[in-house]
Amino acid sequence: MKKSVDGRTPLDSNRLRLSKVKSTAAGVSAAISSMNHGIRKMGVTRTVQSLLMVNQKDGFDCPGCAWPDPAHRTSFEFCENGAKAVADEAMKAKVNASFFQKHSVADLLKKSDYWLNSQGRIAQPMILEANASHYTPIEWDDAFRHIASSIQSMDSPERGVYYTSGRTSNEAAFLYQALVRALGTNNLPDCSNMCHESSGKALTQTIGIGKGTVHLEDFNHSDLILVIGQNPGTNHPRMLTALRDAKKRGAKIISINPLPETGLKRFKHPQDYMTGDVKSTQLADLHVPVRIGGDAALLKGVMKQLLALDAINRDFIDSKTRAFEEFESSLSTQDWQQIVNDSGIEREMIQEIAQMCADSKATIACWAMGLTQHKNGVAVIQEVVNLLLMGGHIGRLGAGVCPVRGHSNVQGDRTVGIWEAPSESFLAKMEQGLQFELPRKHGYDVVHSIHAMEEGDVDVLVCLGGNFLSATPDTPRTAKAIQTVGLTVQISTKLNRSHLVTGETALILPVLGR
Known part of the structure; x- marks a missing residue:
């Protein structure tokens, strides 16, 4: 009879290495790293052949993440993570x-x-x-x-x-x-x-479909992009290109995450060097270091402030939503000090977020497993939807929900x-x-x-x-x-x-x- 095993990975006795946090994501170092991973595992010829096919219409989808492909693709439509994933799958061993x-x-x-x-x-x-x-x-x-x-x-x-x-x-x-x-x-x-089961449940119960409501092109028409519980520079690097392009068109970006991420601070697309552009782009206009598990409280605070500003789309609410009166009554009972304590964010910053939401005519909310993995993941995502519904940001160009998946075909x-x-x-x-x-x-x-x-x-x-x-x-x-x-x-x-x-x-x- 087989001996029962508990399945856990053996302890790693290697010493941890701590290094200085980078000030800019991607750039030349990412391009060099991509090639090194490929050549080491696939060889030069296979590396070139494989990477030139990644995310191309006559090639194959990158197994690295779920970020969509643009309509007009470059010859190098992959990131460092994607190059690593392809090299890992196509290795010779x-x-x-x-x-x-x-x-x-x-x-x-x-x-x-x-x-x-x-x-x-x-x-x-x-x-x-x-x-x-x-x-x-x-x-x-x-x-x-x-x-x-x-x-x-x-x-x-x-x-x-x-x-x-x-x-x-x-x-x-x-x-x-x-x-x-x-x-x-x-x-x-x-x-x-x-991973995103809570997204599917929350979205189905609120807007009737368990999927995102935006296309990649919508980012080019958005006034405000909320990136909640997500590290795009680490997990979805090609998303940084969409955020950079939106930023250049005047969009504001708010990062809501316990820790800041380099990719949302400054980003440099490696291909920009080919055109002589050596400047990097600051992405996030505001980083909100929410307490772990405090997202619901933060969102309630933002919505409470929007009501105080009367910065809501009442025509949309009256014609497209239900139970707004109960929702409004519930927010009115929320105590500001409790919101601050639970979210870990001062009232002044919450008011700043609300003002940015109020000024936006088209808002996209993106999130990943920083929201979905909590016990109250469904409820938190429903609050994200409520925030968008208050401003009529569903079914509008440049606006909507964007749950960012991990695997490329979930x-x-x-x-x-x-x-x-x-x-x-x-x-x-x-x-x-x-x-x-x-x-x-x-x-x-x-x-x-x-x-x-x-x-x-x-x-x-x-x-x-x-x-x-x-x-x-x-x-x-x-x-x-x-x-x-x-x-x-x-x-x-x-x-x-x-x-x-x-x-x-x-x-x-x-x-x-x-």
Whole structure:
């Protein structure tokens, strides 16, 4: 019998290195770093070929983040993060049968996540038999028969769970959900359950659709851009270009985050040097160091001040919204000292933010997981929407909500059917296209999938990309749950910890990146 493991990454004993915070983001150093990463992992020829195809119409979408592509693209439509992500996916090193013959699962569990990822692309199908210490090769047909046999032997289709990562392409995700529903279940948890699920819930309940309402072009027509709970310079560097262009057109930018980020202080686009432009751009007009968990209080303070200024769009409110009187009454009961205490922001700064909102004819609110990861994430995002509704900033050029996703296809996967709780209208339309009856019972999201494993209710776990173990909450608990499953299948490009904490039998199926 396999020894139970808790799945946590080994402790890193390396000393921390502290360096001075940079004063400007991107610039020449980012361009040099991008090339160095590519050449080291892919070689010169493959680096040039790959990077020239990133985010091009005849190329491929960058796996680095979810920022959209502009209508008019340059030859170098990627950032340092994107170059690193492409180099990581296209590296020459291979993980094959000889690698697994050399390294037991127990040995690999002692390695860091960085080391596992650095070993290269998985090159062939592998199987970890029950009670075995090493993965061994398996032919594709044998692997498929093993999966089919395990699924067919389940007492109910509900005993299968089929996870999806946002790195999956639209086409693969569509076929995957069709296969799963043909098997008779909606057990389709995905990585969005752990990142922007609160955005989808909040937006659906407030404006009727769980997606952003702006296009990239809207940033060029905005008067005010709120960047809340997000570090674009670190996580979505190409967004800095959109903010720079908006800034040059006269937009104001407010950064609301506990800590300042270099990218929102000053930004220098590496390609500007080609035109002789050596100046950097100051982006944020105001940094608001909100207390962690204090976003709701801050937003309530801003809205309370807007009411005091009577700086609201009453025509829009009367014709397009509901329950404004109750909302207004609720704000009137908010105590200013409590708002200041909870938000960590003085009343004078809150009033300054409100005045900037009042002066704006078109406001965009962007946010990321600095908002979504809180217990009250849904409620906080609803306050963001309320702030925009007060000024009529929905359905207007240069205005709207912009939840900035992390993986480049989280939204696409949900749109094509990776959804454990689909609506009746969605299923009815999907049936028209697929021409077979789909199950109606809602399936498991990520957390409920783990609960089902703990109860012994899951026989097969299939993961299309991603790292289910490390991405989910409470790693030891998730690891214990996974080890109750009969068969786990990882469809992957690179090695990760989910390949080492498995069910009784485990398969790794290699795939090409998109």
